[in-house]
Amino acid sequence: MKTVPCPVLLIGLLALLLLPGTVIGQSNADARYIAEHYNKMERHVSMRDGARLFTSIYVPKDDSRTYPILLQRTPYSVAPYGAAYRTQIGPSMLFARDGYVIVYQDVRGRMMSEGEFEAVRPHNPDKTSDTDIDESTDTYDTVSWLLENVPNHNGRVGVWGISAPGFYATHALIDAHPAVKIVSPQAPVTDWWIGDDRHHNGAFQLQASFSFLSFYGQPRPEPTTRRATGFRDYGTPDGYQWYLDLGPLSNVNEKYLHGENKIWNAMMEHPDYDEFWQARTPLPHLKDVKPAVLVVGGFFDAQDLYGPLKTYAAVENNNPGLVNHLVMGPWWHGGWARGSGLRYQDIYFEQPTAAHYRETIELPFFNHYLKDGPDPELPEASIFVTGSNEWHAFDRWPPREAREANLYLAPGGGLSFDRPTGADDYAEYVSDPAKPVPHTSQVVINRDDRYLIQDQRFAATRTDVLVFESGVLQEDVTVAGDLFANLYVVTTGEDADFIVKLIDVYPDTASYVGENPMNVKMGGFQLMVRGEVMRARYRNSFTHPEPMRPGNVTRIEFDMQDVAHTFKAGHRMMVQVQSSWFPMVDRNPQTWVPSIYEAKEEDYQAATHRIYFSRSAPSHLKMKLLE
Incomplete structure (x- = not known):
């Protein structure tokens, strides 16, 4: 184990970056850069069963060289639709400025994509026909289409995602397309019953699940660009009293959801870790993995701390010798992807942890596998230890010296x-x-x-x-x-x-x-x-x-x-x-x-x-x- 120093950045600059006006200014600058340097394409990409998935593609205007493809598959919308551009693209804007084809896709059955949505869809290892699908096949078919239809790519693909998109990134590791060279599941939803989001050790995460599933589980009868809205008619800011007045959980359907929320109903019908839940974790299927792996998570992530830790462990245990790295920092859910990471609420970390990750770990790692950039020589586990506020480099996690x-x-x-x-x-x-x-x-x-x-x-x-x-x-x-x-x-x-x-x-x-x-x-x-x-x-x-x-x-x-x-x-x-x-x-x-x-x-x-x-x-x- 060794302590890793963080590059020293100007404190004055960091202070400016934390100011709202500066953040807005940076966002505007990023939006201008994308509009000036990227063309946007929207396509319906056909899957092997005929379902067409809506895909938004940002291609560099400079066609004098080729670029790797970065893919994120999401249930949360690839918006904006039509002529408007996203104000940021890629895992961070460092990627956009470095030059990548950056692709977003509405997963099956969400927003503008056809087909039937299934939350945390199980992987199917026993397909019996060429039209059997799961998230792994949808990823494979998408990559094949991109390679055939997107101009100026170099034949290499990376996949990334945070939270639910992290779940889809994990599935990209299973029976991966040969062109996929690196996958980065970040705070990936991994097991909705044991440790992520909906339950922890069997205990139902009530407040988070009701507010989230009240929109996430709404029916979507046909493709749409309009996002569903969740329940809002609480009539009080006091969640403690509102949920106490709600009474037993059976009252949720009786009073509010009326049996129309498919995902909520599934929760209520499967209180134990039965076959329904066991089928929905990708961990048993993370075998014979080929792409390099970069798993990322935050120690202060209230939603998906279980996911990165168990995903890293499963890949490590089932794939000896594979390039598999774990990065854990002092971050909330997705906190490494934005902001400086200098503090979280009242707790100060003495260095810009998120900027350090984006600049010295994430971008160099992707560039190495997708652009033949220098090997960043990352340790197996890059871990930020709070309290002492230092990065540590370990050759495995947990550390062998502990x-x-x-x-x-x-x-x-x-x-x-x-x-x-x-x-x-x-x-x-x-x-x-x-x-x-x-x-x-x-x-x-x-x-x-x-x-x-x-x-x-x-x-x-x-x-x-x-x-x-x-x-x-x-x-x-x-x-x-x-x-x-x-x-x-x-x-x-x-x-x-x-x-x-x-x-x-x-x-x-x-x-x-x-x-x-x-x-x-x-x-x-x-x-x-x-x-x-x-x-x-x-x-x-x-x-x-x-x-x-x-x-x-x-x-x-x-x-x-x-x-x-x-x-x-x-x-x-x-x-x-x-x-x-x-x-x-x-x-x-x-x-x-x-x-x-x-x-x-x-x-x-x-x-x-x-x-x-x-x-x-x-x-x-x-x-x-x-x-």
């Missing part, structure tokens, strides 16, 4: 790397579905991903949140790699959710860096390094849920997703444990019902949960420490 350690909950609300020795130590709290713990201190009606980086002091003061805190650290502690929660619990109910947060507590003397219009107090700030939820009914199997036995000690282990963070000397480490995270996560009734999505009002009952930290039941976080 050692496993357990951080144990301790009596008196303490934390220790030493195993507890008590015989029957525990702490308990009452979790009441009628008074759930909010996931944010802010009043928000739609999804607001900034909860991930907000001060957690608002939760620490509640009686239904357990708090465990270390002493003041005498030296830095760097956590780098996978993170698992291991809880030993006793409940009076038959089901429960358990939310665990790993938190960095700032010294009381910490001060804010930069302008502070909201007058945020950084002294004692509680930064959530990682938080994750586990629905206890799935503790033994995601496919076959089972009730908890009231009064029995039960071990619950779950993946909290990877971290890369230094707890600085003078800070404290903290763990919070709670059983609701509302309205981001739907409420658990805490009584046994076969499907929570069909629970009735009377099923929601308060329960007492004990968390043990004794010699025989040592609740802890399993982590990797970097010396």
